[in-house]
Structures are given as structure tokens and as C-alpha cells.
Amino acid sequence: VPAFTLAELARRVGGEVEGDGALRLEGVAPLEDAGPAEISFLANKKYRRAFEASRAGAVVVERDADVPPGRAVLRAESAYLAFAKISTLFHPPREALPEVSPLAAVHPTATVDPSAQVMPLASIAAGARVGARTIVFPGAQLGEDARVGEDCLVYQNVVVRERCVVGDRVILQPGCVVGSDGFGFALDMEGEGKGPRHYKVPQAGIVVIEDDVEVGANSCVDRATLGVTRIGRGAKIDNLVQIAHNVEVGPLSILASQVGIAGSTKLGMGVVAWGQAGIVGHVTIGDRATINAQAGVGHDLEPGARVAGSPATPDVAWARNTAVFNRLTEMRRELRELRAEVARLREKEGKGS
Amino acid sequence: VPAFTLAELARRVGGEVEGDGALRLEGVAPLEDAGPAEISFLANKKYRRAFEASRAGAVVVERDADVPPGRAVLRAESAYLAFAKISTLFHPPREALPEVSPLAAVHPTATVDPSAQVMPLASIAAGARVGARTIVFPGAQLGEDARVGEDCLVYQNVVVRERCVVGDRVILQPGCVVGSDGFGFALDMEGEGKGPRHYKVPQAGIVVIEDDVEVGANSCVDRATLGVTRIGRGAKIDNLVQIAHNVEVGPLSILASQVGIAGSTKLGMGVVAWGQAGIVGHVTIGDRATINAQAGVGHDLEPGARVAGSPATPDVAWARNTAVFNRLTEMRRELRELRAEVARLREKEGKGS
């Protein structure tokens, strides 16, 4: 078990100590669970009561946080980032134990870096390459000529199909699929005399996953019809996300769980799409656009756009319109009353004239 | 092939026979397919015509059901439950054939109960434990120190990552993932001098799946950032469901296919969420709340609440407002006509004065 003094933690993550810098800390824990040898984190003013009740030895807080007196705290520019770094000190990333399991199926023409680890029941097909210090877990399958870079984690039952390219420091969570065929068919009314059919358009391209990307469990990234489906550097993709053929996801984008992006759509840098949002094919989403949960985007978005709803509209307008929607029944009643009143006025007017 | 008399079935599931108790039944079938040696089930008054046309030897019905004369029926308090139990008699759960396949990869420090079955191409990592009578199917991967209890079915290509805990009588359908990393990143504008990045927050917690839970095919349950993501006793989760880090799903809850629950949200007991519904993070859903298909829940729900729509509102109000939505074009026209009429009245009034 690693242990650090509070002062040491502050030095490592770039914060300032208030209280006993010599305090020895052996772990991280949420405010409500932490004991005197653990350091915790105040995420949010909302949790101030939890802070007061906490038995945590120390707490990471924002620079300007108002904290109860007598508490050991570590103040940092970004408390969440500092806490994440501290947590990494206590939970260092898994390191490869250089070995190719005799129970793995590694083709003779595959290249596995001597510092990499290939666990039992993983397969590395002909011509595939595994970079330095990468770990390939049981059940992960790399297709022919697939390439996985350095310092990657290829978790259990991941599939990287033939010729796809995965960069360095990429994490592929269990069950995700890289390089499945895109969904492309041409309607063939004749079907060579046998009647209509959907003729499969060859999906001859690949997927490129750039450095520092993470792809979530059971997510799917389809290979391009021709060319490349690209996940840009540092993008983070959650579980059960669908990325269709020829999509480009810009660097540092964030796609939450169950998001779906249809074919050939281009996302700029730092785009954020929240859970279950969908984007149609062949559109362009500008840098730093934010798409609300469950939104349905049917057209291009400008850089920095913030949208919600299905079909998606600017989020502020959507929130207002939604508030009215929730009073529609009342509004209809008012409209009816008004019609009756106007009819009465008109009738009276008619009589009057 | 097992066979039972109608009287025997009634005795076993607690119902009453009308007609020939000595009737020998060899299987269960839907009303439209059942033959004279099969027992069927009247789900719903709507299917009464199918009942009349059915060739089924016997039919399970509710205590007070009105049935055609001359039919052998088994009346039960809950016909559906009685039918389910009868079906179980004809389709008993699969039993483990105690054996560890020589084609499985079982680490020497793993513990597999002698009554358990580990099939070919399954892996059981160091320190992992498999309980009595549990079946681990081909391609299932249990990580280091993972624990699976007794009488479980761990179907093909399931992943249970390191240290996660699965209770007794749990069914994990093919391809589901237990213990993938939660989706947590801290924005790091400096990135150690290389520019902005999403810094990975270690996902150091685990998943606990309590007894009698079922998790559907290709569903994902993320491990906690710290602490536990918990699926409560007897909860049933359908396919392609996303459970994020630190979520708690209460006992006996039902989550239909493609539901997504974001981080740290707590579901009470017996919560029901229908297909494609989503719940944001950090909220609390009261016991027995019901969430309609495709609803988007953005805030806490009271026990027993029934909601629909996105954003979710009480389902009765939502249904009414939706009905108005479907006449919005008409309503706008009425509003325009009314404006014209009022303008006319005002103008006339202006002239009049």
C-alpha cells in the first residue's frame, strides 16, 4: 500500500496545505466513507454538510473554498483534477508483465513487443502488431494487420478488426468493437433475377484511433466504406456508443453513453454529446458544440452551439418551449375560453350594429 | 421429455383443475401452436378468440376467467406466474456438469468449486472464485479476484473484471460487462505543458451484483470511481443497458432494454424503467417509481411517481400535453384567426369611439 504525507501530495499535484503537512495518508475515499488516514474531495458546495460530518484526514478543495475551521485541507487550482492525480498516486495504472501466454493464439507473422503482455485466450492474427508495454487481456481479438500502439490497455473481449490502427496510450474497455463493417447497402430491385435485395456495399476502409483515446465497453466504431473512420487524439467515448462509417470525431471530444453518430458526420474539437443523443449522417458539428442528453441533431451546428431536444434547437429556447409544452393543456383551455369570449363579443357587436 | 398430468401440474403450482385432471401433458405452447398434449396460457381477454380456436389440451387461466365450455383449464391466482412455473417444469434450468475444461484458462490461484462447470475458452484469472454449481460458458472472462457465487449462469463472452462480486443465482447473459471503468475525466488545461487533455480519474471501486439478479446481453455495469456500483437483490436488467459508476439499483427493480443511468444515481426498490429511458446522474428515484419508454429523467422522483417524456413529467400530464402537441398546427391557426378577429374588433371599436 503506498502512503504519502499531505505535504508530499500537495507538492506532487501542485496545491497548498492548510493544517498538518506531516499527516500520513494511505488512500482516497468519498467524504462519507473516508477515515483519518484517507484524503477526500469536496466536489461541490452542495456537499459542505458531508464535509463537516466527514472523518477524512484531509480534503482537497478549490483555492477559494470556505472550509470548516481546524480541518487539514489541500487547496488546488482545480480540486477535481488534483484529486484525480492524487487518486492515481494511490491507484497507479496497471503495468504489463512482459509475457505472451502460451494459451494465447499469436500468429507467427504477428509482432508483439517484448515488453507487452498478451494474456490467455487473446488472439493476434497474421501481421498484427502490439506495441511496447501494451496489455492484451483474455478474449481480445486483433485481426490481420491490426496495429495497437504503446502503453495501451486492450481489455477482455475487445475486437479490433483487420487493418485498423490504434495509437498510443489508448484504452479499449471490454467488449468494444473497432472496425466492424459500416452499414451500407444499395437497393437492387432486380437482384439478379431473384427480386429485390439490399446489395452490400463493401466496407473496405479502416478505423484510426489516435493517441490517448478511450472507448467504452461494448461501444462500436465502424470501419469506413472507403478511407478512414477517425477518433481524434484524446477523445473519450463512453459505453454502448455507436460511431458509424466515415465519421470523424475531433480531438478531445466527449461522447457519453449510448450516443449514436450516423455515417460521414464530422465532429470538431472538444464536442460534447451527452447520453443517448443522436446525430444524423453527413453533417458537421463545430468545435466545442454541446449536445444535451437525448437530443436529436439533424443539421450542422456552429462552433460553440448548445442544443437540446429532438429535433435539436438552441438549448435556451428549447428549455423555454419545453416549459410551455408542460402547460399546453392549460394553454389550450385558455385559447378555447378566449375563442368563446371573442365569439360572444362578436355576436354582441353583430346585434349592436 | 418430462410429462405431467393436469392434476399434477395444478398441485405443483397451486391451481384448480376444471375438466380431465388425468390429461397427460408433454409441453407448453402458445394458444395458436399448442396441440392436444400441450398446455397453453390465456394472457389476456384480447386473446379469447385464439383460445376458442386453440387445439391446446389445457389452458391456464385466471381464477375468474370466463372460458368456453368443455375446455380443460387450470385456474390460478396469477395465471401468468402459474404458467411460468409450469413452463419451468417442462424446461428445467440447465445444471452444471462438474468439470473444468482442459481448454479453459484457469489460473492456479483461482478457486473453482468442484461442483461448478468451466467450459472451453473461458478464463478464470488469479485469485478469482467460482461458486458451487455455477456454469461458466465459453469465452467468459473473470478478472483477478473476481467472485461469482453459487448457481450462477455466466454465459458466453461475459466479462467480470477484477475484484467485482457477483452473488448467488445470478444470470449474466452473453456479452455483458461487469466492472468496466466508469467514465470520469478531469479537464486539465495544462496537460504537463502539452496542452489541454482529459485526465483519467482512476476507477478504483468495484461492482457488487447481489443475489438473484439477471443482467442482459451486452449490457454494461461500470465499476465505481471509489466504493461500489450496486445492483440490488432480484433486480432484472435487460439487454444493452448502461449502468454508470457508483449507481445503485434497488432490489427488484426492472430496467428494460437500452435504458441508461448516469453516474451516482440511486434507484429505490422496485423501480421500473421502460425501453430507452434515460436518467441523469446524481439523482434519487423513489421506490416503485415508473419511468416510461424513452423518458428522460432530469431530477429526483418521489416514491411511486409515474413519469413520461423528455424532460420527464407526470405521465398523465404528459399524455394530455402530447395530445395537444399533436394539434399544435391547428391551435396556431386558431390563435391567428383569433388575433385577426380581435384586431378587427379593436379597429371597429377605434372607429366607433
Add this chain to the structure above:
Amino acid sequence: VPAFTLAELARRVGGEVEGDGALRLEGVAPLEDAGPAEISFLANKKYRRAFEASRAGAVVVERDADVPPGRAVLRAESAYLAFAKISTLFHPPREALPEVSPLAAVHPTATVDPSAQVMPLASIAAGARVGARTIVFPGAQLGEDARVGEDCLVYQNVVVRERCVVGDRVILQPGCVVGSDGFGFALDMEGEGKGPRHYKVPQAGIVVIEDDVEVGANSCVDRATLGVTRIGRGAKIDNLVQIAHNVEVGPLSILASQVGIAGSTKLGMGVVAWGQAGIVGHVTIGDRATINAQAGVGHDLEPGARVAGSPATPDVAWARNTAVFNRLTEMRRELRELRAEVARLREKEGKGS
């Protein structure tokens, strides 16, 4: 590398050449990437500028397309279909290398056609059958008595559970699951004296996937409770799609990514459902109905119906109502102004009378 003259391509796919039929072509590429030895495709008038700028040696266009002078073109009745066929000439489907890998787990009672290929770490359980020229990739698991027909591609980590039947020329993309248990439980308030539980209804049926179907990565097709869940001939299913127990998907239907279809629903022939759409259980969707992305279908649809929204309504009405929704705030303001105006008129009238 295969190569063809333009005239040869035209002959093979049934089009007409304008320009140099002797032009030698070595590949296909998008307009913007194609070089002089490649043939490209004009999808859409919208891309005419890309056509003009393209360095492609030849371009496939519609019969009546207006093209820049001096270009070699191949005119075809359906340009997209012709291009797909040309692409297939350059990217012929993968062929089985007849072999059962010694690293596969093939039960002695399984039947693998001598022309089929079973790769390392695939499992073929007792009684299962693999047809001629089919390829079973690493990590694919066929359960007991499962049957896969001829000329199929069963990609990495696919699961076909026991007794399910897959036809000829079927493609199962990585990680898809065929034959997982349907989601069926009967509420049991007693639970044999231990309190309420969800009693599992045995899922004793199977899945039948007819010829020429494709199922996408990580999609799930549940087995029937009793009887058959059926995917009709030539239907195409994208990634992460959920097909519940006892569903029938009609021939030639198209289900885009993340679509969900609840239990016992029947889809006719040629139904199209776009991304993230959902259909409730126990309804019937007529032939050639089209369901928009994210729509929620709660009732039967007539043949040829076109719906959108949640709950789904005819798409034209939905588009109009949505347009009004996006001006609801303005509409409410107008209504308020009108009420004030009418109140003023009434008051005046009151004074006047």
C-alpha cells in the same frame, strides 16, 4: 491488386461508357481522394463541385447526370448500386481457407463442413453445425445444436446460443448475440415465503435468422419464450440494436443503429427504422412503413406509414407540429397579449353597456 478497364467495369455492372473505355482502373475512391487510376462515384448533385475538382480517372454517374465535359464516366441506371458492384470487384468478399484451427474448441459431435474455416479460440459446442465455406472467427461461440448455414461470416466474439438457426450468406458482425434469453418475469408476491420476487419465465424458444441477413456489432436478438424470434430473409440490422423475444422482422427490413423492438412485435416486409427509434411490444408494423430516428412507436402502423416523434405520429404532421413547438414561447406571449386585449374590450364593453 485486381485491375479492370472502364469498358470491362461497364460490361460487368451493366452501364455505358462515355470517354476512354480502355482506361485501366485499379481501385475505387471518394471523389476527393481518387487518383487517375481510380474510379469514383457522384452520389448527389450536391457534390458536383467535388466532381469538377476530382482527379478520378472515371466517375460512376446516374443515366441522366449532367457532367463536366471531357470526363470519363460510367452511366448506370442506379449509380450507387453500380458503384457498389464495382467496389465488390476490387474488394471481393473474404473466402474461407478450409481448416479447423487446433486452437479452436470443436466438440466431437459438432459438424463442420470440410470447406469451412474455424479460427483459433472459436468454440463449436456439441451437436452444432457449420455450413460450407462459412468462416468462424476467433472468439465466436456457437452453442449446443446451433446451426450456421453456408457462406456465412461469423465475426469475432459473436455468440449464437443453443439451438438457434442461422441461414446462408448471413453476416454476424463482431460481438452480436443471437439467442440470449428474452426478458420475461412473472411477479411472485409470495416467493415461496421469502417475499416478492420476479420469477423467471423460461425462454425455451429459439432464434431463426433467415438467408442473406446481416446483424451489426454488439446487437442482440433474444430467443423466443416459446416458438421463434425471426429475422426475415435479407433484413439488415445495424449495430447495438435490440430485438426482443418473439419479435418477427420482415424480409428486407432495415433497422439502423440503436433501434429497439419490444417483445412479440411483428414487422412486415421492407420496414425501415432509423437510429434510436423504439417500438413497443405486441404491435404490428405494416410493410414498408418508415420510422424516423428517435421515434417512439406505441401502436400498429399501416403499410407504408411514415412516422416520427415520440409518441410517433405521421411524419408530415409531426414536422409541422414541431415547427410550432419551436415557437411555443412566442405563441404563449401572443396568447397572453390577446387575453389582455380581449379583457380590455370586455371591460370597455361592460362600461359601454
